[in-house]
Amino acid sequence: MNTLSRPLLRILVAVLFVLATAPDLHAAKQIGVIMSGDVPYYGAMHETFVAELNKKFGKTEKIEIILQKPFPDPISWSNAARKLIAFEVDLIVSYGSPATQAVIYEKSSIPLVYAGLYEPDQAAGLITGKNVTGCGFKVPLSSIIRYFKQLKPINTLGVVFCSAEEDSVRQYKTISALAEQQNITIKKIDIRSRADLDKLKTDHMDAVFITGGSLAHLWLNDILAILKRRQIPAADIFPDNSASGVLMTLHPPSTSPGQMAAEMAAQILRGEKPGNISAHVFRDTELVVNLVEARNLGLTFPVQLLVEATKVIK
Amino acid sequence: MNLVNLPAHNFTRRLIACLGLFLIALTAAMPVAAADRTEKLLIGVEPEHNIFDQMEQYRYLAGYLSDQLGITVQFTIMSRYGEVIKRFKTLKLDGAVLTAYTTAMGIKELDLEPIANPVNLNGESTSQGYIFVRKDSGIRNVKDMQGKSIIFVDQATMEGYLFPLAYLRRQGVTDFNKFFNRFSSSGSHASAIFAVLDGRADIGAAKNTALNKLALHDPSIQQELNILAQSPKVPEFTLCIKNDIDQNLQARLAAVLFQMDKTSLGQKVLKKFKALRFVKANKADFARIEEMAREARSAIAEHGK
Numbered sequence: 001m002n003t004l005s006r007p008l009l010r011i012l013v014a015v016l017f018v019l020a021t022a023p024d025l026h027a028a029k030q031i032g033v034i035m036s037g038d039v040p041y042y043g044a045m046h047e048t049f050v051a052e053l054n055k056k057f058g059k060t061e062k063i064e065i066i067l068q069k070p071f072p073d074p075i076s077w078s079n080a081a082r083k084l085i086a087f088e089v090d091l092i093v094s095y096g097s098p099a100t101q102a103v104i105y106e107k108s109s110i111p112l113v114y115a116g117l118y119e120p121d122q123a124a125g126l127i128t129g130k131n132v133t134g135c136g137f138k139v140p141l142s143s144i145i146r147y148f149k150q151l152k153p154i155n156t157l158g159v160v161f162c163s164a165e166e167d168s169v170r171q172y173k174t175i176s177a178l179a180e181q182q183n184i185t186i187k188k189i190d191i192r193s194r195a196d197l198d199k200l201k202t203d204h205m206d207a208v209f210i211t212g213g214s215l216a217h218l219w220l221n222d223i224l225a226i227l228k229r230r231q232i233p234a235a236d237i238f239p240d241n242s243a244s245g246v247l248m249t250l251h252p253p254s255t256s257p258g259q260m261a262a263e264m265a266a267q268i269l270r271g272e273k274p275g276n277i278s279a280h281v282f283r284d285t286e287l288v289v290n291l292v293e294a295r296n297l298g299l300t301f302p303v304q305l306l307v308e309a310t311k312v313i314k
Numbered sequence: 315m316n317l318v319n320l321p322a323h324n325f326t327r328r329l330i331a332c333l334g335l336f337l338i339a340l341t342a343a344m345p346v347a348a349a350d351r352t353e354k355l356l357i358g359v360e361p362e363h364n365i366f367d368q369m370e371q372y373r374y375l376a377g378y379l380s381d382q383l384g385i386t387v388q389f390t391i392m393s394r395y396g397e398v399i400k401r402f403k404t405l406k407l408d409g410a411v412l413t414a415y416t417t418a419m420g421i422k423e424l425d426l427e428p429i430a431n432p433v434n435l436n437g438e439s440t441s442q443g444y445i446f447v448r449k450d451s452g453i454r455n456v457k458d459m460q461g462k463s464i465i466f467v468d469q470a471t472m473e474g475y476l477f478p479l480a481y482l483r484r485q486g487v488t489d490f491n492k493f494f495n496r497f498s499s500s501g502s503h504a505s506a507i508f509a510v511l512d513g514r515a516d517i518g519a520a521k522n523t524a525l526n527k528l529a530l531h532d533p534s535i536q537q538e539l540n541i542l543a544q545s546p547k548v549p550e551f552t553l554c555i556k557n558d559i560d561q562n563l564q565a566r567l568a569a570v571l572f573q574m575d576k577t578s579l580g581q582k583v584l585k586k587f588k589a590l591r592f593v594k595a596n597k598a599d600f601a602r603i604e605e606m607a608r609e610a611r612s613a614i615a616e617h618g619k
Contacts, residue, residue: 140448140513146511250512283451285512307505308508
């Protein structure tokens, strides 16, 4: 009896475990979502996505969402993509470039909708395919330099980026080229691990630009704490959703990408082919200036810069 | 921490209004002439992007003209673009330094006499309107503008409003509400340029001199913009005086302005005013602006704004 019941018990536990951990297998549709990291900007985008999807399907169809927030490194992005493919979800939604590229790399036949990608048409590994559509954004990085220069003389600009994130590297290269034209020296700060934050403690910099990468935004509070101690102003192209204290952000609209991703997802779930849905790049931006941080840093925003702001935090 | 979310347009308006009031008070207290001078000329100035710089420029000119004419000459920044006719009356101005379209309005409605145009440091007394986009916007012509956002300067500007309206109408755009996804006014030429550079608007309209001025400090600006259309050149600023001001005083004022670049003191003041010299204004220049205004007004009537 004992010899028979033990394997049975094991099977029963295994079945219960699978049922408890696996997504609702009875859901009509399943959407797998991967963020490039647990970044507030992607979180806000996802909230809008879910809200919009509920508006579209709330009363008519059950939608199950499996959310993956891998730590920002290539293995974790890849594992998250493989997990969703193994679940055979009906659609994958990815936020940020690394997560999107990890899904495309797997060459799955599952439709993919991406959102929150910096200039997807310029990406090194092309973000295209008959199963792929989505929306990216463009922020003119020259404006960041322009506005910094209105605040204080900029001879050396620190650029926080992550060499493992393709879009973050592209932003680093773009702003470096722009800075070079204006005789501004670039201080490269490649953040791959927490230990790399120490680079911010010693190098001389007049200001710091934080690229739209997930690792940098995962440790944004730590980065800003160091910069504040050194009285170095920071600008970002992601909105400061968690009120970390970035001096100035020039970022794409917060809600539009989530809304558009939901619209694209809805079309695909209703039978449309991703290849028939045009990808979109948001070019409109919002300029937010933080007067509290300016005061802390002993800086005064010139009137001409303040009048350009979409939002003023004071 | 108090989070204030102000639409840029409202914020600009409030800010400029507050600064305008502050500067009006400042101007009134400005000791530009001796106290025993009984005659006085009060001249309004249309506000620009940086009214602090503007006020500083006019301060030296006021002092110079007061000394040369033996009367008190005061310049006062008017609170905002547009409403120039109303402001002219309420502030009881004797004259004003006006941009192209407001000069045309002033001639027509206030019987102003255009006296002189300053020649800027590039040797130009004229400006022209530009319609521009970011180079990477993919917008190459009017057809590409459909469904995009456009930013104007103010309804009282030739370069930043009347010209683009007239131009777009000539290109077959009859219903702006339908053609553009969004249209707005920035309040200043520089703001319209920054809005396009930042991506806050797809298409902008502003004057070339504002663009040149910004590009002087930051050459990347011109590299990033494509100019799709340009208006004919018109006088950028014109010093106008009410016709009922003593003719002798008008003539003396004109003579002092035209002689400025010929004396060392005048040259110093011109340098601070950021001009090379003053030249005689030509009333006929404003007829073409009036024509453009008529064309633009018919566009407004059509799209019903």
